[in-house]
Amino acid sequence: MRTAVVIGTGLIGTSAALALAARGIAVHLADRDQGQVRTAAALGAGTEEAHQGRADLAIIAVPPAHVAAALADAIGRDLARAYVDVASVKGGPRRELDALGVDTKTYIGTHPMAGKEQSGPLAASADLFEGRPWVLTPTRETDHEVLNLALELVALCRAVPVVMDADAHDRAVALVSHTPQLVSSMVAARLEEADETAVRLCGQGIRDVTRIAASDPRMWVEILSANPGPVADVLTGIAADLEETVQALRGLQSADEAKRRGGAAGIEDVLRRGNAGRVRVPGKHGAAPTVYETVAVLISDQPGELARIFADAGRAGVNIEDVRIEHATGQQAGLVQLMVEPRAVTGLKAELRERGWALRQQ
Structure with a gap:
């Protein structure tokens, strides 16, 4: 790959452009918002100038609802040898393209499993995708050259390719991405009218649960509008668990x-099932989860x-x-929790003391 056109200069598009540009690819940027294009170009993601001729790869990085139209336009203009999109939903855009009668031999749907609560080019970084799964959803019609260019894109962004069926992908992200966003937002919404005294008691647990609730609502409405059925299915299961827990x-x-014993058994059951699900979440570098020991260190809120x-x-x-860092409420101090291999705990504690x-017992 020598040239790429990135259509859409938000977080994902600009991050991909930054990664490609850093590895010597000539990147041309396009967006309805020319201000975003200028910002992305100023960050070193590529050039505002339109590409002359046929690029090697066109990356469509627009919201899911606009993917099919943007692809149809780019393919109709013969913009590139191959086309990928990076939307978080895959089945819908593919069906829309089929309905439009677009020849999809040169197209492959993809989804890098990376992101931030912030959006826009200023939140982008060239290393956003490093070590993260990047889903590819080829079909029988996908040209081999197109698949190879998509794999090259993933490699240049230092991500890990994962091949999936498009609808299986949509069911998977409903469980591991889209539903967590809604659940996080619903928990955070309980804080909106909460008493100030209660809010001041917020610790690391509530910060962990509500971190992604800071995401852009408009962006998530577009994402969820493209995958409502699978998300509703997951939430139906959660609703049943909630009812049993209540x-x-x-x-x-x-x-x-007897009712108290039954209640305790019900709470223990949901907590144990949570334990069992949590251990299935991949650990460092995608390997099996590792149990680390925690060394807690008191720290002042000072530079360095x-x-x-x-x-x-x-x-x-x-x-x-x-x-992890837990900030003390009302104080310029906090608790740093260092997770390390169990065999390293004794030596680390001795060195730090x-x-x-000042160490704190966990």
Whole structure:
């Protein structure tokens, strides 16, 4: 691949353009919003100038509702040798293209499983896709050259290719992406009218659950409008679990001992099923989940403190596998939780204590 046209300069389109441009691909940018094009170009994602002739690859990075129309237009103009889209829904656009009578031999639907709560070119980064799954949904009609160019795109973005059927993909993302967004938003919505005293008690748990609730509502309306059935199916299952959990909690309130025992059993069941589901979430680099030990360190909210902790861990020869920060309410301090291999805990604690860090027991 030598040339690419990116149509749509939001978070995903600009991130893909940045990754390609960083690896020597001549990238041409296009968007209905010329201001976004200028911003993406200023970031080094490519040029505002239209490509002359036929590009190697056209990347359609527009909202799901506009994918089919944008593809039909690009294919009709013979813009490139191959076409991909990066929308989060795959079955609908494919059926729309078939209904429009578009020859789809040069097209393959794709979906990079990466994103942020922020949108737009300013949120983009060349490393957004590194190590993340990138779904490809070829059909029997897909030309081999097109598939190879799509695989090259994934490789240049340093993502991991995953081949799936389009409708199977849509059911999968309904479970692992679209439904979590709605559930996060519904939990966060409980905070809107909450008493200020309750809100001040927010800790890391509520921050974890509501992080993605900061996402752009307009963007998510477009995504969910393209995949409503599978999402509704997942929510139906969650609604049944919620109803059973409510009844179990009511049982715990009862004066009847048998009802309390039944309620406790119901709560334990949903928590254990949650445990079982959680361990299926892939761990580091997509490998099986690993159980890490946590070393908790008290830290002041001052520049350079995190870097100092990491440097001291490095001196101890310890790799930090994951890190979480819990900020203290009303104080310029917090708790840094360092997740490390169990065998590294003793040495790390000794090194940190020697260098003056205050540790907290977990």
